[in-house]
Amino acid sequence: MNWHEYLQQFEEILSHNINTAPYNDPHFYEYTKLNQSRMNRWLKTAPLQTPLIEALQAIELPQHWILITEPWCGDAAHLNPFIYKMSEVNELIHLHIQLRDSxxxxxxxxxxxxxxxxxxxxxxxxxxxxxxxxxxxAAAQAYFYELRESKLTTEEQKTALQQWYNQDKGQSIQQEFIQFFSDFPIDMHAVANQKQL
Structure with missing residues (x-):
């Protein structure tokens, strides 16, 4: 599905047009409702950094971006808007979204x-x-592992991670992609050069 179809997925869930698992669970319904609000906030208020825009504009060959996600995912609500915004900078970038559980x-x-x-x-x-x-x-992942080893409850861990995202304001994900595009030529084709971030 494309980005707009993904946004429509939220509407379908919140309108109870999709009520299969896990969205027949009130908790997942509330997660989705909250995540829609988070995404809308980042889409409206969070600009991309100039170096990242310039790196994306420099892409000269088609790229296919596959984003695996789900509406109930709290991390995705803070990160997907930036991935979408990046994909919109250059028409050679084609974003396709896959629902993890489908x-x-x-x-x-x-x-x-x-x-x-x-x-x-x-x-x-x-x-x-x-x-x-x-x-x-990477910084959020390190914090996630730190929280997992703490004595906080699962809900307290989730809240702490959400607070991290609110304070970070999408800066970390952008810096990682700036680094990626600076490290590798945009027209690379060799699988041997694949990088995991």
Missing amino acids: GSEIDHYLTNGGKAIPKLIIRNESGEDLLVWGPRP
Whole structure:
């Protein structure tokens, strides 16, 4: 699906037009409602950094971006808007969204054996992976592991991570992609040069 179809997915869930698992669980319904609000905030208020825009504008060959995600995912609500904004900078970037639990490619891109999302795969026009990114910026992932080892409850851990995203304001994800595009030529094709962030 494309980005606008993904946004429509939220509307379908919140209008109860989709009430299959997990959205028949009130908790997942509320997660989705909250995530829609988070995404809308970032879409309206968070600009891309100039160096990132320039790097994206320099892309000269088609790239296929596959974003694996789900509306209920709290991390995705803070990160997907920036991925979408990046994809809009250059018409050579084609963004396609896969829902993790609906026949996605996530089994090929596990994180420590788990289906953590969001996960972004950038491919060249030959279908070779240039970058596999996710499920979080490195700083957020380190904080996630720190929280997991703490004595905080699961809900307290979730709240702390959401606060991290609010304070970061999308700066970390942008810096990681600035670094990626500065490290590699945009027209790379060799799978041997694939980089995992």
